[in-house]
Amino acid sequence: MKRMSHPRLAAxxxxxxxxxxxxxxxxxxxxxxxxxxxxxxxxWRQAAAAIGIHAARTVLHSAxxxxxxxxxxxxxxAWRAVxxxxxxxxxxxxxxxxxxxxxALLELGYGVVPAVSFVWLGVLLYLLVRRDKTALLPPSxxxxxxxxxxxxVMLATWALLNHLQHPDLVCxxxxxxxxxxxxxGVSVPLTLGVFVALLVTMRxxxxxxxxxxxxxxxxxxxxxxxxxxxxGKLELDIAAPPLLHP
Amino acid sequence: MAERGYLGEFELMVLLSVIRLxxxxxxxPLVRDLSELRxxxxxxxxxxxxxxxxxxxxxxxxSLGDATPERGGRAKRYFRVTEDGLRTAHDTxxxxxxxxxxxxxxxxDPA
Numbered sequence: 001m002k003r004m005s006h007p008r009l010a011a012x013x014x015x016x017x018x019x020x021x022x023x024x025x026x027x028x029x030x031x032x033x034x035x036x037x038x039x040x041x042x043x044w045r046q047a048a049a050a051i052g053i054h055a056a057r058t059v060l061h062s063a064x065x066x067x068x069x070x071x072x073x074x075x076x077x078a079w080r081a082v083x084x085x086x087x088x089x090x091x092x093x094x095x096x097x098x099x100x101x102x103x104a105l106l107e108l109g110y111g112v113v114p115a116v117s118f119v120w121l122g123v124l125l126y127l128l129v130r131r132d133k134t135a136l137l138p139p140s141x142x143x144x145x146x147x148x149x150x151x152x153v154m155l156a157t158w159a160l161l162n163h164l165q166h167p168d169l170v171c172x173x174x175x176x177x178x179x180x181x182x183x184x185g186v187s188v189p190l191t192l193g194v195f196v197a198l199l200v201t202m203r204x205x206x207x208x209x210x211x212x213x214x215x216x217x218x219x220x221x222x223x224x225x226x227x228x229x230x231x232g233k234l235e236l237d238i239a240a241p242p243l244l245h246p
Numbered sequence: 247m248a249e250r251g252y253l254g255e256f257e258l259m260v261l262l263s264v265i266r267l268x269x270x271x272x273x274x275p276l277v278r279d280l281s282e283l284r285x286x287x288x289x290x291x292x293x294x295x296x297x298x299x300x301x302x303x304x305x306x307x308x309s310l311g312d313a314t315p316e317r318g319g320r321a322k323r324y325f326r327v328t329e330d331g332l333r334t335a336h337d338t339x340x341x342x343x344x345x346x347x348x349x350x351x352x353x354x355d356p357a
Contacts, residue, residue, distance in 0.1 A: 011318070022294040028313070028320030029273035029290055035316035050291025057295060 073191030149197025156189030305331030
């Protein structure tokens with residue numbers, strides 16, 4: 001009897017919704033068992049369980065970053081007070097008289113820089129506080145996190161302004177969005193920005209398995225490997241782990 | 247960097263199963279072994295999650311093996327216990343043995 005082909009959608013979901021390092025081996029294992037007689041329903045159940053477990057682990061892993069981001073977003077009024085002291089209440093008229101695109105860039109910088117710098121400061125503070133887990137992060141990962149945080153702030157701000165029908169959607173000045181109104185609302189894009197930046201920066205990178213060429217061992221040499229050499233003992237005494245090397 | 251900490255019950259089972267299976271310790275035999283020992287189905291996802299935690303703690307290492315047609319061309323991922331892993335298994339066994347000694351029988355008499 002011809003066996004039903006494996007559920008490609010389940011395999012695709014597994015490969016895209018679980019950790020990259022485990023996905024290939026996990027899908028291969030499920031395909032091997034499916035080819036050995038397991039049902040398609042069983043394949044789907046295994047895939048759903050693996051995706052659920054991965055999602056739960058991701059949530060747990062990112063919980064400290066989420067809590068920090070929410071708390072950091074509430075600090076924004078203090079940051080506003082500090083930055084506000086350095087900025088005039090609105091974009092000066094002489095700036096607006098400059099040739100295009102300088103006025104637009106100035107307005108953008110004037111309104112956005114305080115928020116983005118606040119997000120970046122939060123990310124760097126978090127990395128500093130948790131340096132036991134972040135000390136070995138490559139600079140490229142931190143830069144990509146900061147970049148993602150900035151993009152999220154911009155997008156979330158645009159969405160929030162749209163939602164609030166705010167007139168400063170066109171022209172952001174110090175008297176408006178980031179330095180003026182609805183501080184609690186403003187903390188939403190800032191919190192999202194910090195959170196996404198931390199997720200990108202601290203995403204898990206499990207150890208990469210060695211390639212097949214380093215793994216395969218000639219049968220004649222297998223006795224030299226200690227788990228193999230102790231295998232016989234394990235067959236006799238499962239309860240006792242093999243002895244340590246002297 | 248290896249993260250150190252206590253082993254959970256399931257992690258310990260997976261670690262012992264990796265030791266037991268030795269050179270054949272990849273996903274399929276591990277899931278089968280654990281399912282037989284526990285007497286019920288074990289999901290492959292939970293086994294891989296435990297293996298990733300063990301690897302992060304430096305108790306096992308992994309390496310890629312052969313890709314076969316029935317696996318859709320995907321490589322097997324073999325796991326091996328490390329010296330630290332073996333030491334942790336021994337430590338855990340010693341602690342648990344001490345704890346088991348004080349276990350009363352169901353009727354209330356000492357075991």
